[in-house]
Amino acid sequence: MEKRLVPPLMEGTLSREGWEQGRRAELLRLLGSEVYGITPKDFEVQFTVTDESEALQGKALRRLVQAQVSGPYGTFTFPFVAFFPKGEGMHPAIIFINNREKHHTDPDRKQPSGFWPVEEMVARGYAAAAFHTWDVDTDCDDGFQNGIERIFEADAASRPDDAWGALGAWAFAASRICDWLLLQPQVDAQHIAVVGHSRGGKTALWCAAQDERIYSAYSSCSGCSGAAVTRGKKGERVAQIVRNFPYWFCKNYRRYAGREEEMPFEQHMLLALCAPRPLYIGSATEDEWADPESEFLSARLAGEAYALYHLQGVAAESMPAPEMPVQAGQIGYHLRTGKHDLTPYDWGLYMDFLDQKIGR
Ligand code: GCU
Numbered sequence: 001m002e003k004r005l006v007p008p009l010m011e012g013t014l015s016r017e018g019w020e021q022g023r024r025a026e027l028l029r030l031l032g033s034e035v036y037g038i039t040p041k042d043f044e045v046q047f048t049v050t051d052e053s054e055a056l057q058g059k060a061l062r063r064l065v066q067a068q069v070s071g072p073y074g075t076f077t078f079p080f081v082a083f084f085p086k087g088e089g090m091h092p093a094i095i096f097i098n099n100r101e102k103h104h105t106d107p108d109r110k111q112p113s114g115f116w117p118v119e120e121m122v123a124r125g126y127a128a129a130a131f132h133t134w135d136v137d138t139d140c141d142d143g144f145q146n147g148i149e150r151i152f153e154a155d156a157a158s159r160p161d162d163a164w165g166a167l168g169a170w171a172f173a174a175s176r177i178c179d180w181l182l183l184q185p186q187v188d189a190q191h192i193a194v195v196g197h198s199r200g201g202k203t204a205l206w207c208a209a210q211d212e213r214i215y216s217a218y219s220s221c222s223g224c225s226g227a228a229v230t231r232g233k234k235g236e237r238v239a240q241i242v243r244n245f246p247y248w249f250c251k252n253y254r255r256y257a258g259r260e261e262e263m264p265f266e267q268h269m270l271l272a273l274c275a276p277r278p279l280y281i282g283s284a285t286e287d288e289w290a291d292p293e294s295e296f297l298s299a300r301l302a303g304e305a306y307a308l309y310h311l312q313g314v315a316a317e318s319m320p321a322p323e324m325p326v327q328a329g330q331i332g333y334h335l336r337t338g339k340h341d342l343t344p345y346d347w348g349l350y351m352d353f354l355d356q357k358i359g360r
Helices: 016-036 118-123 148-152 166-181 199-210 238-244 251-256 267-272 292-307 344-358
Strands: 044-055 060-071 074-085 091-098 127-132 187-197 216-220 279-284 331-336
Touching: 016 166, 016 199, 016 251, 016 267, 044 166, 060 148, 060 166, 074 091, 074 118, 074 148, 074 166, 091 166, 091 199, 091 344, 118 127, 118 344, 127 166, 148 166, 166 187, 166 199, 187 199, 187 344, 199 216, 199 267, 216 344, 238 251, 267 292, 279 292, 279 344, 292 331, 331 344
Parallel strands: 091 127, 091 187, 187 216, 216 279, 279 331
Antiparallel strands: 044 060, 060 074, 074 127
């Protein structure tokens, strides 16, 4: 495996006690205060099902839901959709963070989408929920005037340097959908996963790192500030991401532009926070901006945390060839030929991985 100088998961000897009784929480705080911002804890959430109907040619039950979140400075409502396979029994569920056009998660499925192939997911016995990022926080630099952040702040103009950004807000929304799924009798509460692509993949990882009710996360092509190790990374660097997307992060993260070596954290730590839960990383050969090698390296390095639970991380020493998924360990990885995307092929592999880990 390629060697890069990255900070260790723990100073001294990494032990399960040291990890669970201190270091894990410390890393969570560090990634919060330095990268994604601190997630507010003071809120209540209420759900209203606005429609319940048969969908997907009678194969699914569809519910449209409004989540109303109340914070210290107001309320904010966002919609999401959920499809449940028809029939008896409880189903594992997958929450999808839709960062692309809204039509991909259109509840009426007017056009099929390979980005969110819900028909296939339901056919495989998964409940599938999704929200659109813009419904939670606009994916543009609007000074935090319109997104969910505003219900937590007296004044958007004077935000602390560790105040959360859009990635944190989207991760929060995915956790609220998890709240709701846990209340649904059709859902197997032990097996709720979160999936996102690119900025959505960064979000999925941050969500699973913070929310231990999430059984598994799949991060597709998440690259910089997502799955990829930052030190020595090719393609996008911190300087570019904080310049182009400052509102995704807390202000503190800007301090590391061009100074990655000084970061007291690394992205494999984000992945390690998911241990011992099944984690999945996907890359694409032409995605130089995200840098597949740095994504794979991070997955490998996170294996150290899984070893504390006597679990294997990625079951491959070196980067696998395209279309040769590595799924035996608790961290799955595959490289797909092609562009920066999330495709039915990727989804199929992730569901294979989940089926295997859940034992279905
Ligand atoms: C940009 C950004 C990436 C991000 C991607 C996406 O390319 O630089 O960090 O992952 O958008 O979300 O599609």
